Amino acid sequence: MNIDFSNIDGVIFDLDGTLVASELNFSVIKSHLGCPAEGDILVHIDSLADKQLQQQAHQYILDQELADAQNAAWLETGKWLVETVADRQLPMAIVTRNSIAATRLKISNNSIPIDLVVTREDAPPKPNPSALLSVARRWNIPPARCLYVGDFIYDQQAAQRAGMQFLMV
Known part of the structure; x- marks a missing residue:
């Protein structure tokens, strides 16, 4: 996977199916x-x-x-993406439709090195772009210079509505 970071100043990740596996049916x-x-x-x-x-x-x-x-583990692509962004010293965040309790457990169990996390308890859930826009504001980065990485249509719709770049994994 080759990503052009020349127009990216911050990266936001979805959690399930992007960074960690999910067995939710x-x-x-x-x-x-x-x-x-x-x-x-x-x-x-x-x-x-x-x-x-x-x-x-x-x-x-x-x-x-x-x-x-309890059993959610890193996805290989997700781990590589986080390591790549960390190497570039870009700010990272997670925006998920998950609950804060499940999100914290997944982050803790996998030692995911991302501190800024927005769950459905913090903002309207995707595809509403509010959570993505709040992260961009917090970073003081224009939305167009942010990349949102996700695995589902709601992720893509939220990124488009926020005016962010999007990467489907």
């Missing part, structure tokens, strides 16, 4: 929650009228994420 999770196959799980949960059902659904997602986090 979204088809099973969606089925359990009554979410349409093509629907967004988090949007579906927020649309539930019953607050108790919403709370139970959020707890179910959290339980699935925490179980997945």
